[in-house]
Amino acid sequence: MTAEAASTAAVRAETLIDLGRHHEAVPLLEQALATRPDDVELLDLLAQAQLPIDARAAAETAARLVADSPQRPRGHLLASFAALDLGRRQQAVAHAQRAVELAPWDAIAHAQLAQSMATRGPLRRRRALKLARRAIDLAPESSVGYVAAGNVELASGSARRAEKWYRKALELHPTDGAAQVNLAITDGRRGRLNSAYAGILARLEADPSDEFALRLLDSTLYRTIAHLQWIVLVLLYVVLAIKGG
């Protein structure tokens, strides 16, 4: 494959990723990489395409990217995303920290470090929130920092505070998928099933194959089934008490 053909494949893959058609972008990029295995742009795009469908493969591609160009922050950033998806929090933090060191001006790197550090505990929350605020300062017109701040609050257990950040992100970018879906999670946690369903439906309307939204729909559905089961159990107990008494 010539440099021109590889460049065309990269443009096509990028468009497919933007459209959420990650499955189609992966073979296209793998084909291009077969002849140009060290092309960092193609590796970057492949890791991006693999992230929502196969985090393990994305982690491997990101590792290749880091090995090929250790001084570029992108490899570390993508490796951090994949590690977080796989639940490898320490790895995610280490890669995000390296990405911040290499690109201290990059809001996404700060946001990712904030998200990977976010767990329960007031000290961790404060440190992660500081990083998210830094991301907001670096890119105030982007929703990335606001979503990261929301994710930090959600991880620390405060759905109410997280909701505030997601709403701010949606004020900036009303179609931000991450903010929409995460807002549905906070609605679910705060017991507002109808708002949670409405948020998920809005996301699915924009992208009917959004895996994360479908997973969230399943989770909300199971919660509804459990609610109905509790109601029936209480009614059974009441009838039993009346009959027995």
Added chain:
Amino acid sequence: MPFVLPVVLRLIIRIVRAFGETAVLLSDRKTVRALPWPYVRSAPRRSKAVAAAVGALGLSFLCLVVGMVVEPALVLGTVAAVFGLLMSWVAKRRLPHT
């Protein structure tokens, strides 16, 4: 006894939330109508635990109705309901983390 009180409190909160959240959901007809019902209906086919939970829900509801006349059905219904709760918990646990 000191261990029982928190459990009872949690149970009461869980039940109140179940009634409250379901009532609010059912009163929002627009959202209920907009749900992707073919996808919702296919949930038991996607997960055996959900199939068991839905089956248990149906059985316990049936037992509730029959139990008004035939008392032993209430006991069977209670067992089915507890099993259904367990299965819906298992189904949720098996979902990838969101």
